[in-house]
Amino acid sequence: MITNKKSFKIFVNVILSLLALFSVLPIFLVFMASITEEQTLILNGYSFVPQVFSLYAYKYILFSGNVILRAYLITISVTAIGTFVNLFLTTFLAYPLSKKDLKGRNIILFMVFFTMLFNGGLVSSYMMWTQIFHIRDTYFALLVPNLMMNAFNVIIMKNFFVNNIPESLLEAAKLDGATELQILNKVVFPLSKPIIATVGMMVGLAYWNDWQNGLYFLLMKTNLYGIQNVLNTMINNVQFLSTQAASQGGAAAGSLPSTGIRMAIAVIALAPVIIIYPFVQKAFVKGIVVGGVKG
Amino acid sequence: MKKRNTIKNLPLYLMMVPGLLYLIINNYIPLFGLVIAFKKIDYSKGIFKSDWVGFSNFVYLFKTKDAFIIFRNTIGYNLAFIFLGTIVSIIVGILLAEVTRKTVLKVYQTTILLPFLLSSVLLSYVVYAFLAGDAGLINSGILEKLGLEKISWYSDPKYWPYILIIVYLWKTFGYNTIIYFAMIIGIDKTYYEAAVVDGASIWKQITKITLPLLKPTIITLVLLSLGRVFHSDFGLFYQVPMNNGLLFNVTNTIDTYVFRGLMQSNDIGRSSAASFMQSVLGFLLILGANALTKKIDKENALF
Amino acid sequence: MKTKFKKWLCCASATVVMSTFLWGCGSQGTTSTTGTSETSDVETSENTATTVENVSINPEDYPTIKVSVLCINEPTDKATVEEEISKITREKIGCNIEFVPIIYGNMQQQMSLLLSGGDDLVDIYFTGRWSTLSSVVNNGQAIALDEYLAPYEEEMKAAITESVYNCGKINGTTYGLTRYLNFAGFPVYTTTKEIGDKYGLQNGDAITLDQLTEFFEKVKADYPDKALVGTSSAGLNNQAFVGRVDNMGDPNILGGLLADDDKTVVNYYATDDYKNMVEYFKKWKEIGITMDDPLNVVDRPGDYLPSGKCLGCFAIHYDAASNGNYSTTNYGVECISVSIMDRTVTSPDWWYCVAPTCKNPDKAAAFLYLMTVDPDIENLLCLGVENVHYQILEDGTAAYIDGKDMTTTGWSMGVSWTWPNCTISIPFESDPDYYEIMVEANNSVEYSDAFGFAFDSTAVENEISACANVVAQYRPALECGVPSDMDASYQEFLSALESAGIDKIIEEKQRQLDEYLANK
Structure with a gap:
C-alpha cells in the first residue's frame, strides 16, 4: 500500500506495539516467576514484580549435568542444516509444480497434498526408519524423519510462484535461452525472497521446536538430545518426582522448586531465539537468496 | 509435439526428483501402517500376519453419548480457529507490511512469533500463571486488588471456549501472519502506484488490490486447514485445561478422548483407527470443498 | 549468471557432503555403543582375573540379556554397573547383563515402540504405568515363562510368597514377574x-x-x-x-x-x-x-x-x-x-516380562530369579556400586555419596520400587527398618483369593x-x-x-x- 498519511502510520505502529506487548507480556510474567523464590510464588501468586528474588531454578537447571550448552549446539546445527536442505527440496519441487502446462502436474500436486492428510502412523514409520535406514541413535534421527520437507510449504511456495512471478518475465528469460535452473536462479529467487525467508523461518521453527524425533529415535544416545528434548525430560522428571508416592520408598524428592523450574525452562527455551533470531534472519535472507539479489 | 514438450520439460522433472523421493520414503512407504486400523495386532505374529478384524477398532469412538460432544468440539473449535485465525493473520499481515523501518519490523516479527515457540506443556504453565485459582495473576493480581470476587476459571466450563480460542490465537497468530505478510510484500508495487495515481484511499487499496491478490493464498490455506478439521491440537485441549474433568463438555475432542480411553491399554489398533477415521473424513471434506472451489473459481482449486 | 548458479551448486553439494559425513558419524555412533561395552568387558576381564580364578570362557562368549531400567536421566555409569552385575551373572547363570535405560517421561512412547518395532533391543522389560500385564500379553509382547522358571519357582515363591508369585499369571500361565512391594x-x-x-x-x-x-x-x-x-x-x-x-x-x-x-x-x-x-x-x-x-x-x-x-x-x-x-x-x-x-x-501393577524377540529366554528367566532372591544383584540394581554411587551409613542404611543426588548420580537411583524385590536390598535414604515394616504390613492383612487375578x-x-x-x-x-x-x-x-x-x-x-x- 502507498499512503502519506502520518495518522495511518501511527495507527499501524500503535496496533502492532499492542500486539507485540500482548505476545511478550505473558512470557515476561513467566520470566518473573522463574526468578521468584518458590514459596513466595505459592503464597503470594504470580506477579510482574518478584517480591523475593531467587535464581535457584536456573542453578538447578544449569548445574544438573551440564548438558544445556551441548543441547543448544545440537539444536542449532540441526536447525541450520535441516532448514537448508528443506528449502532446497521444497523450492525444487514447488517451482516445476507452478508450471500450469507441466504434464502430470495435477497428479504430483495431489500426491503432495495427500501426505498432509494420511500417514501410516508412528509404528510403521518408526519401523522403516530404524530397520531400513538404521537412523536410531544417530544424529540423522533428529534431521531426517518428517521434518525435511513439508507438503504445506510446498503448496504455499507453489502458490507464491504462480501468483507473484509474472509469466512475462519467465517467457522473456526463456527466449533468451536460459535453462530452467538459470531461470530459477536469476528470475524466480530474486522475486521470491519473502516466501523463501518465510518458509525458511517456519521450517527453522519446526526444527527448533521438535522433540518427537529425539524421543522416538534417540534411545541409547541421550547425549544427542537437542534442547527441547533436554527440557522436556527435565519437566517430566519434576513431574515424576512429584508423582512418586511416599509408599514407594526410595529417596525423598526433597522440596524441588517445581514451578520455578518449569518457568525457567520456558525462558531457557526462548531466550536464544530472542537473541539470535534477528541475526539468523539477516544471514538467512542474505545467504540463501544471495544468488539473485544483486543480479 | 507432445513428446518434445516432455523432453523440453525434462529438467523440470529432474528438479522434482529429490523432493518426491523424500515424500515417497517419508510419507508413502509407512502408509502400510494403515492396515493396523483393521487388525488385532499380535506382535508375536507381526503386523502383517495379525488377524483382520474389520471395523471393530472403530466402534469405541461412537460407543457413548460423548461421541456427539467430541465431534462437536473438534469441528466447532477448528472452524472458529480457521475463521478467526485467518482474519487476524491477514489484518496483522497487512499492518506489518506497512512498517518501513527494518529494525522496528524485526522487533514486531520476533515478538509475535515468540508464543509459537512454547511447547504445549509450557503453554499450559503460562495459562496457569494467569488463571490459577489462588496464585494466578488475574485473580490475585487484578480481581483481588480491585476488590472483586475471584473467579475459579478452571472449574467453570462457560469460560473455556473463549479461553481456548484466545490461547490458540495468541500462540499461532504470529506464525500465520508471516505467511500472509510474505504474500503481501511479494505483491508488485506498481499496482499500488497506479491506484494512488487514481486517487485510491487506503481502504480502497486494501479491498481492491491486496485482498484480491491474497485470495488464492487464503483459499489454499483455508482448504488445507479444512482437511485437518477432525484433528485437534492435543496439547491445547489436554494440557492447557489441565485434563480437568469439569471442563470435558467443552474441552473433550477426538484426540483427548482417544488418549484417555487408551492410556492403559497400549492398543495401537484402536488409536490407528481413530486417526484413520480423522484422515478419511478430512479427506472427503477437502474433496468436497475443492470441487466447490473448482466450480466457482477454477484457478484456485487445490488440484 | 553462471557464478550464481555455481554458488548454489556449491552450497547444495556442501550440504550433501556434510550430510554424508554426518551420516557416517551417526552410524559410527551406533557401533560405538557396542564398542564401549566391549572395552568395559576388557577392563573387567582384568578385574576378574585377579578376583576369580576359574574363569575358563571369555566374558564376551556369554550371551547377553538386555534389561530395561527406569531412570530420570540416562545413567552415566551404566557400563560400570553392567559389569559388576555381569560378574555375578556370568558365574551364577552364565550370561552378561546390559541395560536399556528408559527415561521416565519417555516411558510410554519408547516402551511401546521398543516392543512394537520388531527388533530385539530389549529382552526383559517392565510393564506398569505405561501398560498392563494383560494388555502386553494380549498384544503378543510377552512370552510364557513357566517352562523356563520351573527350576527356580519354589525358591522364588519362598522369597516373595506364593500369592505374589502367582500375580504374574494369566489364565494359569506365567507371563510376568510382579514386584514385591507394599500391597x-x-x-x-x-x-x-x-x-x-x-x-x-x-x-x-x-x-x-x-x-x-x-x-x-x-x-x-x-x-x-x-x-x-x-x-x-x-x-x-x-x-x-x-x-x-x-x-x-x-x-x-x-x-x-x-x-x-x-x-x-x-x-x-x-x-x-x-x-x-x-x-x-x-x-x-x-x-x-x-x-x-x-x-x-x-x-x-x-x-x-x-x-x-x-x-x-x-x-x-x-x-x-x-x-x-x-x-x-x-x-x-x-x-x-x-x-x-x-x-x-x-493388586500389583508392575511386572517384568520377557519379549518374544529374546534369544535366550532361559537366561532371561534365570535373571528374573536372581533379581528376586539375590541381595547382591538387588543392591546393584537399586543402588549401584558401593562407594561409587552409595555409601553405607552408621545405622546400616544406604545414602547418596556426599554431594550427589538423584539427578547427578551416575546410576538410576531412587527408583528401587521398580525392581522385583527391593525388600532384600539395603534401605536407602530412609529408616533402617523401612522394608521390615513394609513386609510386616503386607503380612498383617489377609490376601483374598482374588489377589493376583489379572483381568483380560x-x-x-x-x-x-x-x-x-x-x-x-x-x-x-x-x-x-x-x-x-x-x-x-x-x-x-x-x-x-x-x-x-x-x-x-x-x-x-x-x-x-x-x-x-x-x-x-
Whole structure:
C-alpha cells in the first residue's frame, strides 16, 4: 500500500506495539516467576514484580549435568542444516509444480497434498526408519524423519510462484535461452525472497521446536538430545518426582522448586531465539537468496 | 509435439526428483501402517500376519453419548480457529507490511512469533500463571486488588471456549501472519502506484488490490486447514485445561478422548483407527470443498 | 549468471557432503555403543582375573540379556554397573547383563515402540504405568515363562510368597514377574507437627473419618484462611482417594472387590461404601478443606505445606509413622501422619516380562530369579556400586555419596520400587527398618483369593475407554467437592458410568474371576 498519511502510520505502529506487548507480556510474567523464590510464588501468586528474588531454578537447571550448552549446539546445527536442505527440496519441487502446462502436474500436486492428510502412523514409520535406514541413535534421527520437507510449504511456495512471478518475465528469460535452473536462479529467487525467508523461518521453527524425533529415535544416545528434548525430560522428571508416592520408598524428592523450574525452562527455551533470531534472519535472507539479489 | 514438450520439460522433472523421493520414503512407504486400523495386532505374529478384524477398532469412538460432544468440539473449535485465525493473520499481515523501518519490523516479527515457540506443556504453565485459582495473576493480581470476587476459571466450563480460542490465537497468530505478510510484500508495487495515481484511499487499496491478490493464498490455506478439521491440537485441549474433568463438555475432542480411553491399554489398533477415521473424513471434506472451489473459481482449486 | 548458479551448486553439494559425513558419524555412533561395552568387558576381564580364578570362557562368549531400567536421566555409569552385575551373572547363570535405560517421561512412547518395532533391543522389560500385564500379553509382547522358571519357582515363591508369585499369571500361565512391594495400604493424613500437637494428633495415630472431620472443623475454625488439604489434578491425592476397595489392578476401579466380599465384583461407585465416602466429601466441602480451584494445581499436594498455604495433605501408605518421617525429610517441615482407614490390599501393577524377540529366554528367566532372591544383584540394581554411587551409613542404611543426588548420580537411583524385590536390598535414604515394616504390613492383612487375578479386557475395551473418560470427568471433582450440587453430580456420575457400559465390564470381570477361582 502507498499512503502519506502520518495518522495511518501511527495507527499501524500503535496496533502492532499492542500486539507485540500482548505476545511478550505473558512470557515476561513467566520470566518473573522463574526468578521468584518458590514459596513466595505459592503464597503470594504470580506477579510482574518478584517480591523475593531467587535464581535457584536456573542453578538447578544449569548445574544438573551440564548438558544445556551441548543441547543448544545440537539444536542449532540441526536447525541450520535441516532448514537448508528443506528449502532446497521444497523450492525444487514447488517451482516445476507452478508450471500450469507441466504434464502430470495435477497428479504430483495431489500426491503432495495427500501426505498432509494420511500417514501410516508412528509404528510403521518408526519401523522403516530404524530397520531400513538404521537412523536410531544417530544424529540423522533428529534431521531426517518428517521434518525435511513439508507438503504445506510446498503448496504455499507453489502458490507464491504462480501468483507473484509474472509469466512475462519467465517467457522473456526463456527466449533468451536460459535453462530452467538459470531461470530459477536469476528470475524466480530474486522475486521470491519473502516466501523463501518465510518458509525458511517456519521450517527453522519446526526444527527448533521438535522433540518427537529425539524421543522416538534417540534411545541409547541421550547425549544427542537437542534442547527441547533436554527440557522436556527435565519437566517430566519434576513431574515424576512429584508423582512418586511416599509408599514407594526410595529417596525423598526433597522440596524441588517445581514451578520455578518449569518457568525457567520456558525462558531457557526462548531466550536464544530472542537473541539470535534477528541475526539468523539477516544471514538467512542474505545467504540463501544471495544468488539473485544483486543480479 | 507432445513428446518434445516432455523432453523440453525434462529438467523440470529432474528438479522434482529429490523432493518426491523424500515424500515417497517419508510419507508413502509407512502408509502400510494403515492396515493396523483393521487388525488385532499380535506382535508375536507381526503386523502383517495379525488377524483382520474389520471395523471393530472403530466402534469405541461412537460407543457413548460423548461421541456427539467430541465431534462437536473438534469441528466447532477448528472452524472458529480457521475463521478467526485467518482474519487476524491477514489484518496483522497487512499492518506489518506497512512498517518501513527494518529494525522496528524485526522487533514486531520476533515478538509475535515468540508464543509459537512454547511447547504445549509450557503453554499450559503460562495459562496457569494467569488463571490459577489462588496464585494466578488475574485473580490475585487484578480481581483481588480491585476488590472483586475471584473467579475459579478452571472449574467453570462457560469460560473455556473463549479461553481456548484466545490461547490458540495468541500462540499461532504470529506464525500465520508471516505467511500472509510474505504474500503481501511479494505483491508488485506498481499496482499500488497506479491506484494512488487514481486517487485510491487506503481502504480502497486494501479491498481492491491486496485482498484480491491474497485470495488464492487464503483459499489454499483455508482448504488445507479444512482437511485437518477432525484433528485437534492435543496439547491445547489436554494440557492447557489441565485434563480437568469439569471442563470435558467443552474441552473433550477426538484426540483427548482417544488418549484417555487408551492410556492403559497400549492398543495401537484402536488409536490407528481413530486417526484413520480423522484422515478419511478430512479427506472427503477437502474433496468436497475443492470441487466447490473448482466450480466457482477454477484457478484456485487445490488440484 | 553462471557464478550464481555455481554458488548454489556449491552450497547444495556442501550440504550433501556434510550430510554424508554426518551420516557416517551417526552410524559410527551406533557401533560405538557396542564398542564401549566391549572395552568395559576388557577392563573387567582384568578385574576378574585377579578376583576369580576359574574363569575358563571369555566374558564376551556369554550371551547377553538386555534389561530395561527406569531412570530420570540416562545413567552415566551404566557400563560400570553392567559389569559388576555381569560378574555375578556370568558365574551364577552364565550370561552378561546390559541395560536399556528408559527415561521416565519417555516411558510410554519408547516402551511401546521398543516392543512394537520388531527388533530385539530389549529382552526383559517392565510393564506398569505405561501398560498392563494383560494388555502386553494380549498384544503378543510377552512370552510364557513357566517352562523356563520351573527350576527356580519354589525358591522364588519362598522369597516373595506364593500369592505374589502367582500375580504374574494369566489364565494359569506365567507371563510376568510382579514386584514385591507394599500391597497393603491405607490413606493417611499428613499435617505439620505444630498443628498435630495443638489438636492432639501424634505421628502414627489411627483415627476414623469422623474424627478427621471433627479435626477439620476445629482447625478450620481457628485458621479460616488456610486450606487443610493440598490437592492434585487427580483429586485429593495423586492416587485415588476412594476407600476400602480392591481395585483389581485398575486405578479407575471399573469393577472392584469390597473388603468383606472377595468373590463378587461390584460397581464400587454405586455401593454404600462409596456413597458414604461421598457424604464425607460433602462435609469436607462445607468445611472448606481445599484451596480455590483444587483440581488445577501444578505442584504436589505436599508442596503447599512448607509455605503454610496448606496445613496438610493426603497420601497412601502402608505405615502412617513412616509416611510422617518421609514427609518431614521431603517437605523440610516437621510432619506427622495419621491413618484414617484400615489397610486394604491392592493388586500389583508392575511386572517384568520377557519379549518374544529374546534369544535366550532361559537366561532371561534365570535373571528374573536372581533379581528376586539375590541381595547382591538387588543392591546393584537399586543402588549401584558401593562407594561409587552409595555409601553405607552408621545405622546400616544406604545414602547418596556426599554431594550427589538423584539427578547427578551416575546410576538410576531412587527408583528401587521398580525392581522385583527391593525388600532384600539395603534401605536407602530412609529408616533402617523401612522394608521390615513394609513386609510386616503386607503380612498383617489377609490376601483374598482374588489377589493376583489379572483381568483380560479384550472383550470390553470399548466400554473401558468410555468409562475411563467418565471417571476422569467426575471422580476428582467429587472428591474435592467442586460441583455446586454434589448429590446431583454423584447421580450423574453413576448414570454416565451405566450408559458407558460399566455393567458389561463387571459382568465380564465376574465371569473371568469365577473361572480363575474355579481353576485355582
